[in-house]
Amino acid sequence: MLVAVASVKGSPGVSVFSLALAACWPAPARTLLIEADPSGGDVGVRMGMATTPGLVSLAAAARHAEDLLVVWQHAQVLPLGLPVVAAPADGDRARTALSALTSEPGTGTRLVRAIASEAVVIVDCGRIEAGSPGLPLARCADALILLSRAHAADLAHLAHRLPAIGGWTPQPVLLLVGNGYSPAEVARELRVAPLGRIPDDPRGAALLCGRTIVRPGSRVLERSAVGGVARKVATTLLARRAIPIPRVVEQRLAPGLHVVPGVPTAAISANGLKPAPQPFHEEIPSRGGRAS
Numbered sequence: 001m002l003v004a005v006a007s008v009k010g011s012p013g014v015s016v017f018s019l020a021l022a023a024c025w026p027a028p029a030r031t032l033l034i035e036a037d038p039s040g041g042d043v044g045v046r047m048g049m050a051t052t053p054g055l056v057s058l059a060a061a062a063r064h065a066e067d068l069l070v071v072w073q074h075a076q077v078l079p080l081g082l083p084v085v086a087a088p089a090d091g092d093r094a095r096t097a098l099s100a101l102t103s104e105p106g107t108g109t110r111l112v113r114a115i116a117s118e119a120v121v122i123v124d125c126g127r128i129e130a131g132s133p134g135l136p137l138a139r140c141a142d143a144l145i146l147l148s149r150a151h152a153a154d155l156a157h158l159a160h161r162l163p164a165i166g167g168w169t170p171q172p173v174l175l176l177v178g179n180g181y182s183p184a185e186v187a188r189e190l191r192v193a194p195l196g197r198i199p200d201d202p203r204g205a206a207l208l209c210g211r212t213i214v215r216p217g218s219r220v221l222e223r224s225a226v227g228g229v230a231r232k233v234a235t236t237l238l239a240r241r242a243i244p245i246p247r248v249v250e251q252r253l254a255p256g257l258h259v260v261p262g263v264p265t266a267a268i269s270a271n272g273l274k275p276a277p278q279p280f281h282e283e284i285p286s287r288g289g290r291a292s
């Protein structure tokens with residue numbers, strides 16, 4: 001299974017959540033994390049990994065590779081036991097490597113897809129947009145998870161991007177991050193029901209950023225709030241793959257429902273997206289004063 005994780009604005013925690021998803025994916029699946037963020041990787045620096053092997057060496061090897069093993073050979077295993085193909089922190093090098101991996105049809109993208117038929121591959125695409133060298137991986141993923149903060153500015157930006165995203169994948173999975181608008185409000189305005197909400201979890205984020213050591217076999221990550229959400233998302237994606245989601249007829253927006261300021265009607269009513277699967281979140285009551 002190939003799962004791409006991305007944002008459209010800001011830094012809502014894509015790298016932290018990608019790592020959580022890979023680390024907390026239910027056994028017995030074999031999981032692999034690939035950093036495909038053209039602005040540069042974070043996991044290598046955060047986790048104190050060697051600069052090679054990684055995305056750069058994989059991109060070079062993938063040109064002539066026939067054997068799927070090549071992808072695993074360019075991963076380094078984190079202390080918690082997770083193999084990671086890390087991107088260099090230098091954005092120029094990361095973008096060049098990612099372009100080389102994904103630009104020629106039938107090379108790197110095909111290899112990653114093939115690996116995903118025997119393992120769970122989580123791809124951190126960073127901030128995604130048309131022309132991004134990470135886009136070919138997101139387009140061929142079984143699921144594209146979009147992270148967005150639940151504030152008006154972030155949601156307005158997301159609403160503008162949804163029509164394009166709908167052309168990449170028919171059913172993106174939306175996860176809200178931190179406090180802000182409720183999932184019900186977001187679903188009403190964007191026509192995409194958020195699958196859940198990643199809470200602010202500084203302790204979990206510290207584990208996933210290497211600021212706190214996680215020992216192999218420790219369940220501390222799964223017990224963290226962000227790890228718990230990652231596990232629920234993994235379980236939902238597995239169930240969704242087993243049961244095809246029926247098509248849902250697009251509804252027209254009723255006037256007066258615009259609770260998210262700045263979200264344009266035209267963009268959201270014509271996004272062509274199907275709702276996400278049944279959300280697992282518990283409603284968090286919306287608050288009076290909202291940040292934007």
Ligand SMILES: Nc1ncnc2c1ncn2[C@@H]1O[C@H](COP(=O)(O)OP(=O)(O)OP(=O)(O)O)[C@@H](O)[C@H]1O
Pocket residue numbers: 007010011012013014015016017037042126127198199200201202205206209226
């Ligand atoms: N759920 C969370 N709770 C609290 N802090 C978080 C959470 N997720 C991420 N953070 C913190 O936010 C910062 C950015 O996280 P991260 O690197 O995952 O964002 P990103 O979306 O990948 O950003 P970029 O687009 O720059 O790669 C980190 O310092 C991390 O510790």
Ligand SMILES: [Mg+2]
Pocket residue numbers: 014015016037042124126
């Ligand atoms: Mg990141």
